[in-house]
Each structure stands twice: as structure tokens, then as C-alpha cells.
Amino acid sequence: MVPPFSLSDAPVTALPGFRRTFPRGRLTLGLFLPVDAGRAEEPDVDIIRQVELVRRAEAAGFAAVWLRDIPLRDPDFGDVGQVWDPVSYLGYLAASTSKIALGTGAVVVPLRHPLHLAKQAASIDHLSGGRFLFGVATGDRSSEFPAFGVAEGERDAVFREHLQVMQQAWTTEKRGIRWSGGRMWGGDVVPKPLAVRPPLLTVGSCLQSMAWHREHADAHVTYQRPLPVQQKYLGTWREEGNDKPFAMSMSLDLHPDPEAAVGPIKFGWRVGVRHLRRILHELEDMGVDHVILGLKRGTRPAEDVLDELIEDVIPAFRA
Template sequence: MTPFSLSSAPTDSLPGFRRVFPGGRLTLGLALPLDSGSAEEPDVNIAHQIALVQRVEAAGFAAVWLRDIPLRDPDFGDVGQTWDPISYLGYLAASTSVLALGTAAIVVPVRHPLHLAKQAASIDHLSGGRFLFGVATGDRSSEYPAFGVQEGHRDEMFREHLGVMQQAWTTQHRGIRWSGGRMWGGDVVPKPLAVRPPLLTVGSCLQSMAWHREHADAHVTYHRALPVQKKYIDGWRSEGNGKPFAMSMSLDLHADVDAAAGPIKFGWRVGARRLVEILRELEAMGVDHVILGVKRGTRPAEEVVDELIHHVIPEFRV
């Protein structure tokens, strides 16, 4: 397989997809940065972050995940992980060996689809097939006018840009025309290692569940109360859909490993042993992967990572 040849391999054959979604059991990932209590000014010490990432890779976490927040908006109070996700993915690919590397998620409407097709396929190759391409429409109103996008049309642009990328990945020197431009006589390289980098839709993307079932290789959503999440999963699983389901969960890990769970925004404040019980319940409901985010926590990230490695990962190690 060269960067210039088309691939017919299925997305679920790639090592990143297989690591995160081995089938029949739940795996765990972590959202970057591994930092707590500093959402507006998180840890930007790359050496420190990479050292933590390498620790969680060795311990048996399945993946780390990067958010895409193009602009800092003080009204949100959360700058994301600061670094451009595509650039950071290249650094992470060179700093790890088996860990899956995912985006949760790239804001597709504000990016040029040909650039994004090239970037995604490049990370696919540079990581040795460990890239998971999470995509979304975004939700920060201040970003759309900055990039010349009409917020009310972002659902249509999302679908159209994905279609452009799919054509770029699966054809050679064939013209592509869409509402934002046309390519004639050119070609986007590299071509991905499979028919496309594994495509994960994150959140609603302003599309129907039927659309997600048809077009995504897996689906990612946010934390909900367990009964509500069960209904959502059932909607994803309807019509015989067996594609993987993942979710994010904010975590404030209690110092008492046996502390009962109490709700926080989009997650739980809970002790490590009780967290295992929650994860087992989610696994039984049909969740394949949980992305833990520690930014809302009250303890240093190093302590949280240590306790997760000691008490939680042995139950879900890959």
C-alpha cells in the first residue's frame, strides 16, 4: 500500500479501530489535555503531556482524544486543548506506538474539505493506521462568521464536505464539484490506508439517527443519565446496526476509592471502585468505549491517572 494507491480495505481492519473497538467489551480513552481545574488555561507543557500519554499507553488505555476548538471564546470558559489538533496528532503519532489517536471532534464546516481530506489521510499513514477521525458541526456561534460560514447551513455543509472528502479518498484525478469550489485535473494524496480513515460522528451533527447509522463507522455522544443513555443507544442499535458506540464522561475522581457517585456536568464525581461499577453498567448497555475527561476534576491529573491505572484499567485493559 503506497500513499498514491487506492485501498479497498475496510475501516474496521485498521489497528486504531481494532484497539478501541475490539468487540464484546468496553475500552477506555482519555481526553487531552490531561489537566484539571484549568479549562480556560490548561497545561500546555508538551513534554509533561507526552509523558502522561506514554504512561497511559503502557498501562493499557485504548486511545487519547483531541478536541477541535478553532477560536478561544471567553463566553464558553473552555479553550479546549490549545494546540491545533492536526499538528498535535502528528506529534503524538511520533511519540506513541500502539495508542489510538482520535479527534472528538474536527469541526468540519469551518475547514476546507480538500485540506481536511489530505490532513486526515496523512495522519492515517503517519500513525500506522491508528487514527480515528471524529467529526462534528461545532457549536460555538462566534466561529462561523469568522470563517465565512452561515451557521444555519452548517448541517448541509457538513454532509457536503464529508462527500467531497470521500470522493478525494476513493478516486484518482477525477473532478469534484461542490457548492464551495471545484477540483478538475488535480488529485488529493495521500490516499488513506482503508477506504477512508475510520469516520466517527460526534454528537448529533444536526443529522438524523438514520443518517448516522448509514454514514458513520462508529458514533460518539456525551454523558446522559443512564436510563436516558440506554434509550439513545437503542436508537443507534435499531435496524440491526452493530457498529460501535462510544461516549464521553467528565470525571472528578474522589480521593476515597469507595466514594459513591454524585453528578457533575456531563459526568460523575466518584471513587475509583464505584467508577468501575458505572463502567460495567455502561458496558452491559452496549457502550463500546468511554472517553474520560479529567478537566472538571479537583485533583492533580497525575494522581487521577495513577489511580485509574491502579484501580480501573486492570478491568478494561487492551
């Protein structure tokens, strides 16, 4: 284990969370938290129950669980997202699990101070034993930006600048950092991460070009699209010889009939387990490395769906 005051030159690909989630050449599965269905505005907030479900997923072979960063509840949005603060929740999950990767999908970078965020990300990196996956985004809830004093139209530039500040904080010692929102002189951010940085995953477009993503991200996460469209999008990520991992989220309403055909829902499918396995194998053959399943739009109890996934799907995609 790297001491928290020491700079590391280890690659992010050596970290256990990254290796578990992106084992190269085969697809793994993750879960969005909370593991709950049909209650987007008032999801399950029983942390004890959620940790029990995460432990069950960990033992079965899910590669990762993922937390969203929703600073404010917006009644007009129709989805409260994540009730608990993701940084606090990640610390709790790190202490409650031992193998499963812990990811953010994603932290809204423009709304957070970059030095605080650098310290928080490196802390979770250490507390989880290198299982943290740092998913980042620019945010898409317009009501949040004026509340935090950020111009929504400038969030793409703020996003890039804050990432640069964090990278400097992680890779230097007692060196000044100056940016449009402040300056640090004579101080230092600790702990330093276990690798050159916590694995950085860009989630969604982040209002950046794909060339920017290929250069700056360690992996890329996007949402579900029709398979031919997703294959074309994946092709833009793979341009110029880029072999970094590619992940996607998928809303799932698992039909009680295992033979049920595929039907669309928002950002996903309503489908029986047999056709779900077929879809996942097609994505694997396409070159998708990780699929994050979201159960909130499901019509069955989430625990029943998790049990069925563990029995009938995970054996083919076990981490």
C-alpha cells in the same frame, strides 16, 4: 503498508486504531487531552509532560487519546478547549507513541476546506500507522462561524457536503469533484488513506438524523447521560441491526475516597473508584464500546487521578 498513491479497498475495521479501541464485546477506555484538571481556561500546554502522560496511558492499556478542535478562543464560553492545532498535535503524538489510537473529538468540518481536511486526515492515517480515528462534528461555538465565513444556520448541509467531497477525494484518482464551495478538475488529493477512508466517527448530533448516522458513520460518539436515558439513546443507534461501535465521553472528578458514592457534575460524575468501576461495567453490559474520560472538571491533580485509574480501573478494561 498501502502506498500513499494507491487506492485501498480495506475496511476501516481492519485498522489497528479501530481494532484497539473497539475490540467487540468489551469496553475500553480513552482520555481527552490535555490530561489536566481545574484549569479549563488555561489548561496545561507542556507538550513534553502531556506526551509522557500519554505514553504512561498507552503502556497501561488505555485504548485511545482524543483531541478537541477549537479554532478560536471564546472568553464567553468558559473553556478554551484545545490550545494546539489538532492536526499538528496528532503528527507529534504519532511520532511519540506506537500503539495507542489517536482520535479527534471532533474536527469542526464546516470550518475547514474539505480538500485540505481530506489530505490532513489521510496523512495522519499514514503517519500513525493506521491508528487515527477521525471524529467529526458541526461545531457549537457561534462566534467561530462568521469568523470563517460560514453561515451557522447552514452548517448541517455544509457538513454533509464536505464529508461527501472528502469521501470522493479518498476513493477516486484524478476525477473531478464539484461542490457548492469549489471544484477540482485535473488534480488529485494524496495520500490516499490506508483503508477506504480513515475511520469516520460522528461526534454528537451533527444536526443529522440517527438514520443518517447509522448509514454514514463507522462509529458514533455522544456525551454522558443518566444510564437509563443513555440506554434508550443507544437503542436508537442499534436499530435496524446496526452493530457499529458506540462510544461516549464522561467528565470525571475521581473522589479520593474509593468508596465515595456517585454525585453528578456537568456531563459526568464525582465518584470513588469502586463505584466508577461499577458504572463502567454497567455501560459495558449495556453495549457501550468505549468511554472517553475527561479530567478537566476534576478537583485532584490529574497525574494522581491517572495513577489511580491505571492501578484500580484499567486492569478490568485494558486494551
